[in-house]
Amino acid sequence: MSERIPILRIGDTLIVSVQFDLEDQTVLNLQEDLADQIVARSATGVIIDIGALEIVDSFVGRMLATVASISRVLDARTVVVGMRPAVAITLVELGLSLGGVSTALDLEKGLAKLNRAASSGLQ
């Protein structure tokens, strides 16, 4: 059995903190679990904290973009927070600009971004 990453909830927001290097199957599980949980818990926001990740390759990058798209379709908004500078440089050079993925520097700024979006009614 592959591992599953816990998904926490605060109010209407789901929070995932990725704490270790992920196997591909764990990445796919997270994608599905988040889609399920957005619907099951009527979440309007998702925050994925990747501050502990030393690398983000195209597989994880694609998962982040896919989760952002899935959540949009399910009337929720995803913010990826905590990306390390070296990871950002590497992702862009790799060719993944993560267009369509909303980001914030840390969890607090990510929550503020979700709250602003909610109060202005923008998706």
Next chain:
Amino acid sequence: MTAPWTAGEEPRVYPIARSGDLVHIRQAIRTLSQECRLSLVDQTKMITAASELARNTLIYGGGGTVRAGTVSRGGKRGVAAIFEDSGPGIPDVEQAMTDGWTSGGGLGLGLSGARRLVDDFDLNTVPGEGTVVTIIKWVR
């Protein structure tokens, strides 16, 4: 291979047989990159490139091995990794090196992206026999 392995430091061979192996390979490349004192950004680039190529070996090559260690050339040190499979090979290398081109449902960034992240990149492929990709990141 464009540079010899560092004398007295044998490269190690790691299997690429299942997706869990990618985690171990990333860890091994990280350890080597730190020992070699690559900068943090260069470590990140090298590990990311290795992750892309190991996944290619697994998905397109049907599995294989990676040999990783330190190399020396002209007084410089670097980290090298050689990915080898005996899969179907790449019939059209130019096409496979194009951003966005994929035969396997991925993003098509593996080969072209990995090449941009490292200093030396060498690809040898024979249709029906397999593929060998060598990458090196040099200490600046």
